[in-house]
Amino acid sequence: xxxxxxxxxxxxxxxxxxxxxxxxxxxxxxxxxxxxxxxxxxxxxxxxxxxxxxxxxxxxxxxxxxxxxxxxxxxxxxxxxxxxxxxxxxxxxxxxxxxxx
Numbered sequence: 001x002x003x004x005x006x007x008x009x010x011x012x013x014x015x016x017x018x019x020x021x022x023x024x025x026x027x028x029x030x031x032x033x034x035x036x037x038x039x040x041x042x043x044x045x046x047x048x049x050x051x052x053x054x055x056x057x058x059x060x061x062x063x064x065x066x067x068x069x070x071x072x073x074x075x076x077x078x079x080x081x082x083x084x085x086x087x088x089x090x091x092x093x094x095x096x097x098x099x100x101x
Contacts, residue, residue: 051075
Protein backbone atom coordinates (compact mmCIF):
# COMPACT_ATOMS: atom_id res chain seq x y z
CA UNK A 1 0.00 0.00 0.00
CA UNK A 2 1.17 3.47 -0.88
CA UNK A 3 0.03 6.45 1.16
CA UNK A 4 -0.74 9.91 -0.19
CA UNK A 5 2.63 11.37 0.78
CA UNK A 6 4.40 8.59 -1.14
CA UNK A 7 2.26 9.31 -4.21
CA UNK A 8 3.08 13.00 -3.90
CA UNK A 9 6.79 12.18 -3.70
CA UNK A 10 6.60 10.05 -6.82
CA UNK A 11 4.70 12.74 -8.75
CA UNK A 12 7.19 15.41 -7.60
CA UNK A 13 10.00 13.09 -8.70
CA UNK A 14 11.56 13.24 -5.27
CA UNK A 15 13.80 10.51 -3.92
CA UNK A 16 11.83 7.36 -3.05
CA UNK A 17 12.34 3.62 -2.84
CA UNK A 18 9.54 2.41 -5.13
CA UNK A 19 10.18 0.23 -8.17
CA UNK A 20 9.70 1.64 -11.69
CA UNK A 21 6.43 -0.25 -12.21
CA UNK A 22 4.90 1.60 -9.24
CA UNK A 23 6.22 4.93 -10.57
CA UNK A 24 4.64 4.20 -13.97
CA UNK A 25 1.37 3.18 -12.32
CA UNK A 26 1.21 6.42 -10.30
CA UNK A 27 2.04 8.41 -13.43
CA UNK A 28 -0.73 6.72 -15.44
CA UNK A 29 -3.25 7.15 -12.61
CA UNK A 30 -2.45 10.86 -12.23
CA UNK A 31 -2.82 11.40 -15.98
CA UNK A 32 -6.10 9.46 -15.97
CA UNK A 33 -7.38 11.55 -13.04
CA UNK A 34 -6.73 14.79 -14.97
CA UNK A 35 -8.29 13.33 -18.11
CA UNK A 36 -11.43 12.29 -16.19
CA UNK A 37 -11.65 15.66 -14.44
CA UNK A 38 -11.41 17.58 -17.70
CA UNK A 39 -13.89 15.15 -19.29
CA UNK A 40 -16.42 15.88 -16.54
CA UNK A 41 -15.96 19.61 -17.10
CA UNK A 42 -16.54 19.11 -20.85
CA UNK A 43 -19.74 17.20 -20.05
CA UNK A 44 -20.90 20.32 -18.19
CA UNK A 45 -20.10 22.39 -21.30
CA UNK A 46 -16.92 23.92 -19.86
CA UNK A 47 -14.36 23.86 -22.64
CA UNK A 48 -10.87 24.46 -21.26
CA UNK A 49 -9.49 24.94 -24.78
CA UNK A 50 -11.33 28.25 -25.18
CA UNK A 51 -9.69 31.25 -23.52
CA UNK A 52 -7.42 31.06 -20.53
CA UNK A 53 -7.92 28.71 -17.61
CA UNK A 54 -6.40 29.61 -14.26
CA UNK A 55 -5.56 26.81 -11.85
CA UNK A 56 -5.03 27.70 -8.21
CA UNK A 57 -4.05 25.59 -5.24
CA UNK A 58 -1.81 22.79 -4.15
CA UNK A 59 -3.43 20.15 -6.35
CA UNK A 60 -2.79 22.13 -9.50
CA UNK A 61 0.81 22.73 -8.46
CA UNK A 62 1.30 19.02 -7.79
CA UNK A 63 -0.37 17.94 -11.04
CA UNK A 64 1.10 20.73 -13.19
CA UNK A 65 2.85 18.46 -15.71
CA UNK A 66 -0.36 16.50 -16.31
CA UNK A 67 -2.45 19.65 -16.70
CA UNK A 68 -0.01 21.31 -19.06
CA UNK A 69 0.39 18.19 -21.22
CA UNK A 70 -3.35 17.62 -21.57
CA UNK A 71 -4.88 18.28 -24.99
CA UNK A 72 -8.11 19.24 -23.18
CA UNK A 73 -6.69 22.56 -21.95
CA UNK A 74 -4.88 25.35 -23.72
CA UNK A 75 -3.49 28.63 -22.50
CA UNK A 76 -3.54 27.60 -18.85
CA UNK A 77 -2.02 29.59 -16.02
CA UNK A 78 -1.04 27.79 -12.84
CA UNK A 79 -0.61 29.97 -9.78
CA UNK A 80 2.40 28.61 -7.87
CA UNK A 81 1.44 30.23 -4.56
CA UNK A 82 0.25 27.44 -2.24
CA UNK A 83 -1.74 30.01 -0.24
CA UNK A 84 -3.43 31.66 -3.26
CA UNK A 85 -6.92 30.36 -2.37
CA UNK A 86 -6.59 31.58 1.20
CA UNK A 87 -5.43 35.01 0.05
CA UNK A 88 -8.28 35.28 -2.45
CA UNK A 89 -10.94 34.35 0.09
CA UNK A 90 -9.40 36.80 2.56
CA UNK A 91 -9.71 39.61 -0.02
CA UNK A 92 -13.34 38.67 -0.70
CA UNK A 93 -14.12 38.56 3.02
CA UNK A 94 -12.55 41.97 3.62
CA UNK A 95 -14.32 43.51 0.62
CA UNK A 96 -17.67 42.10 1.73
CA UNK A 97 -17.28 43.36 5.29
CA UNK A 98 -16.24 46.86 4.19
CA UNK A 99 -19.63 47.24 2.50
CA UNK A 100 -21.36 47.06 5.87
CA UNK A 101 -19.27 49.86 7.40
